[in-house]
Amino acid sequence: MRRLLAVLALVVSAVFVLAACGGDDPTPTPAPTPTAATAAPTPTALPAWQISWNETLAAAKQEGRVDVWVGGGGVAARNFLEGAFEAAYPDIDVVLFQAARSSERDSRFLQEWQAGVASVDLFNGGSSGGDGRLKPAGALQPIKPFLIHPDVGPDNWANGHLYVDIEENYMLMGGAAATPALAVADGVDVSKLTHWEDLLDPEWNGSIIMNDPRTSGNGAARAGYWFCAPDPKCFNAPMRGFMEKLYKNTGIQLSDDDRVNLDQIISGKKKILISPANDELAELKAVGVTPNLVRSLKLPDNSDLDQISDSPGILFVPNIDIPHPNAATVYINWFYSKEGQQAMIDIRTQPSTRKDVDNSALPDNVIPLAPAFSVNQTISELNKEGGIREKVNEWIP
Numbered sequence: 001m002r003r004l005l006a007v008l009a010l011v012v013s014a015v016f017v018l019a020a021c022g023g024d025d026p027t028p029t030p031a032p033t034p035t036a037a038t039a040a041p042t043p044t045a046l047p048a049w050q051i052s053w054n055e056t057l058a059a060a061k062q063e064g065r066v067d068v069w070v071g072g073g074g075v076a077a078r079n080f081l082e083g084a085f086e087a088a089y090p091d092i093d094v095v096l097f098q099a100a101r102s103s104e105r106d107s108r109f110l111q112e113w114q115a116g117v118a119s120v121d122l123f124n125g126g127s128s129g130g131d132g133r134l135k136p137a138g139a140l141q142p143i144k145p146f147l148i149h150p151d152v153g154p155d156n157w158a159n160g161h162l163y164v165d166i167e168e169n170y171m172l173m174g175g176a177a178a179t180p181a182l183a184v185a186d187g188v189d190v191s192k193l194t195h196w197e198d199l200l201d202p203e204w205n206g207s208i209i210m211n212d213p214r215t216s217g218n219g220a221a222r223a224g225y226w227f228c229a230p231d232p233k234c235f236n237a238p239m240r241g242f243m244e245k246l247y248k249n250t251g252i253q254l255s256d257d258d259r260v261n262l263d264q265i266i267s268g269k270k271k272i273l274i275s276p277a278n279d280e281l282a283e284l285k286a287v288g289v290t291p292n293l294v295r296s297l298k299l300p301d302n303s304d305l306d307q308i309s310d311s312p313g314i315l316f317v318p319n320i321d322i323p324h325p326n327a328a329t330v331y332i333n334w335f336y337s338k339e340g341q342q343a344m345i346d347i348r349t350q351p352s353t354r355k356d357v358d359n360s361a362l363p364d365n366v367i368p369l370a371p372a373f374s375v376n377q378t379i380s381e382l383n384k385e386g387g388i389r390e391k392v393n394e395w396i397p
Helices: 002-020 048-063 074-088 102-114 127-134 196-200 218-228 240-249 258-267 278-286 325-335 338-348 376-381 388-395
Strands: 065-071 093-099 122-124 182-184 208-210 272-274 292-294 306-309 314-318 372-374
Touching (some): 065 074, 065 102, 074 093, 074 278, 074 325, 102 127, 127 314, 182 258, 196 240, 208 258, 218 240, 218 376, 218 388, 258 272, 258 278, 325 338
Parallel strands (some): 065 122, 306 372
Antiparallel strands (some): 122 314, 182 272, 182 292
């Protein structure tokens, strides 16, 4: 018994000795207080435009489509307006209506709009009809509220935002392309064609063809150049006498089919085509056909003044409750972005005036020469009393 008590005493003593020597403390050690260096970072708030863009893009994907109407442009227009956008935004389908020409597109829309059944989100090209027919009828709404991405801001353009319309609110220009003065048939002596007045030589009577200037497209653009150049305000217009003689005396043929017009030059049925369409020239070049071009002709005062215009690089919005407003917004911001404008350059061979794109691969005939005259701002003269349409109707026999 004494031995057992002695053993117990030794065990108790050992426990006290271990405790005194610093054994494990059962009391938990408080966690260190986080310092500023170890605190979790506060998420950075997104800028307002990014929030708006994210919401718009999500809603656009839910809509799933955007309806775009264009006049002419051939395969290149389809590949750009439909193919390039769908490659960038595969969740949004482009439903493309491609009329033979812009005037046909505009006539269809006006009929449906007046009947209250129009259903389209965006128009591309045909600025003469847009500014000369649709806008005066109240059939367009401003495009500015749709420009929400900073990439499409004016600082990214060589000359800021340029608009077709005088209000600078409806039709934003993406680029400015030159249009050759003439395409001529084989055998035509181009040394005889240095001034516009040279077309009045009886030698060419019955052999000239042109896109009808009373509709839209290249014909209206060239007529705007003649009607107003070199004065953008159309006060000093030395070419109107030439226009009257051209339409009255030469037997000029007016046709709205750009491909047929070029075919008549290639086949030799006609000798001179005024303002051949760049889209059609590019398609012919792709299959090895290169019509003879006269790059520019001189004005009566012997000056050079290149004609420039923009049609493929323009979007405008119909004045209706568009069926896919979010998808349309995404489309507009893509169209005027660096990516969209480069696609326009590469596919439609249309120069862009953005500062961050590459125009170097384009054919020489579409690059503007200096000095140049933009006809987009002359479109308002198309439907005025005493304007282009009225005068051409008066002059045509």
